[in-house]
Amino acid sequence: MERPPSCIGPTGQPSWVDDADAVRELARWIVAVDRERPIVVLTVRPGGRDPYFAPSAVQRLVGRDGDVVAIEQSPKGRLTRELARALPDGLMVFGGAARIYWPPALVGVDPDAHPLVRANSDDSSSAEKRARLSNRWRQGPDETRRPTAVADAAPAGVGEEVQVAIVRAWLELFDDVDVRDRFPLQPYRVDQDLAEQLAALEPARAPVAAAAARILSGYAWTEPAPVPERVEVDGAPVLRPGDRAVAWRYPLVGSDQVLHYWQPASGPAVLARIGARDRTGGALAPREAVDPTSTPATPAAHEVEPADAPRRPSPRAPRLEIADEDLVRVLRAAGKPLLAPELRAALGIDSETPRERFSKILGDAAARGVIERTGQRRGTRYSAT
Known part of the structure; x- marks a missing residue:
């Protein structure tokens, strides 16, 4: 088993995280496949100085069965933003909330499997929110949950x-x-x-x-x-x-x-x-x-050549043409701006097609107002107008 990072203190004592390096260490440990102990991460509400859920009280609830980590207050929530960026989508915690991260080997990394108890999302009292956190901890992990990214028919575990x-x-x-x-x-x-x-x-x-x-x-x-x-x-x-x-x-x-x-x-x-x-x-x-009754225009996936059939020479890559309506359809179906590689994959463009040719098509479409460029600073993304 991999050793816990230095940001996790002695068993039975809450730990504090106060810099970006420690936050990234914590993120890696949260998703570590061999982590066996649950972690409760606590955050500070905007404008506050201490975590909304008191670390000492949460540690008493957890006892020696899990670790409690509090993220200190930082300008503009810099540390909790760093944690959100270092974790897979949906696993963040911020704004005074607490989150229980059960061992990934038990429940995977589906965000719904790791309970989030918010501090500012409703008008319930502090006592009710503390009771909600206590109840979630005592319920334990739902080991029957299957991550949404995995087929239901996959062998258990x-x-x-x-x-x-x-x-x-x-x-x-x-x-x-x-x-x-x-x-x-x-x-x-x-x-x-x-x-x-x-x-x-x-x-x-x-x-x-x-x-x-x-x-x-x-x-x-x-x-x-x-x-x-x-x-x-x-x-x-x-x-x-x-x-x-x-x-x-x-x-x-x-x-x-x-x-x-x-x-x-x-x-x-x-x-x-x-x-x-x-x-x-x-x-x-x-x-x-496989649908034996389907009649697609191209060869069906179940129609195969014999394994020993001679390989045919690959034809020369055809001239790349993408209809505006296809660009718009794929971008709207995605529901969010896409990077050029994501858009290329969604359109099913041949790997032999030069990147420059595809970039020119995107540039022409953007110039004509068919699509929009966004996110220049961290990678250009494209969305439908």
């Missing part, structure tokens, strides 16, 4: 471990929280096939998590190599029947295997399975995605 491993890989990939802001983890699911593979192949979990962190954050598209490769049959992209999500694959570091995944125009990506580098697109399809 494996789904949570995969999700936590992906979060840790993402945190390790971006030590700089400013860069982390530019590459947030996007929603995803873990298919039953992949979960079953990782249940049997534990050594594969780390490289799969590392690949998933790059794919889901969009960071893979900023690297010179490798980049995700669209899966094709006879030169046409493989689409999933039903929602016509595009099939992609990404190599696993130090292995001759790839991670297959589906990327729909809207909705979460699906991490599908591990396969060989030369596997054809048909081997990608998750069981529940």
Whole structure:
């Protein structure tokens, strides 16, 4: 088991965090897969000097079964903002609130699994809010909860471990929280096939998590190599029947295997399975995605070539053309501004298409008022007008 960071004091005594480095240490420990003790994090209300929930009283409630950490007051809430930036989306705590972070091995990192007790959100009395925190602690973790990013059919325990491993890989990939802001983890699911593979192949979990962190954050598209490769049959992209999500694959570091995944125009990506580098697109399809009655215009995901079929030469990349309505549709479906790599993936653009060509299309669309550029300081994002 990994040792707790220096910001966690002796058992049975509340700890105080008063600088950004300690906050980042705390964030890493909150999502650590081998953390076994729950943590209660306390914050200060705007304009206050002490945590809304008294650390000594909360420590008496927790006893020696968990750790209590109070984040000190800072100008403009700088420390709680730093914590929010260092944690996955939805796991922050600020404004006087308290949050119970149960061990990730029990409940994953789904924000709903880690109770948040607010200080300013309603008119209930201080006594009622303290009682609410006490009740949440005494209820304990809901170990039957499954993180929303994991398929319900995943083998028990494996789904949570995969999700936590992906979060840790993402945190390790971006030590700089400013860069982390530019590459947030996007929603995803873990298919039953992949979960079953990782249940049997534990050594594969780390490289799969590392690949998933790059794919889901969009960071893979900023690297010179490798980049995700669209899966094709006879030169046409493989689409999933039903929602016509595009099939992609990404190599696993130090292995001759790839991670297959589906990327729909809207909705979460699906991490599908591990396969060989030369596997054809048909081997990608998750069981529940195959619809034998579908007749898509491009080859169906379940129509595969024989494994020993000769490889056809890749055709020259066609001239890239993107209709304005497709740009607007994808951006509106996302419900938020997208980075260029995220928009590229959502549109299913071939990895061989030069980045400059896609950037020119976005620039022309912005100049014509079809889309808008935002967030110049921390990475340009695009939204529909």
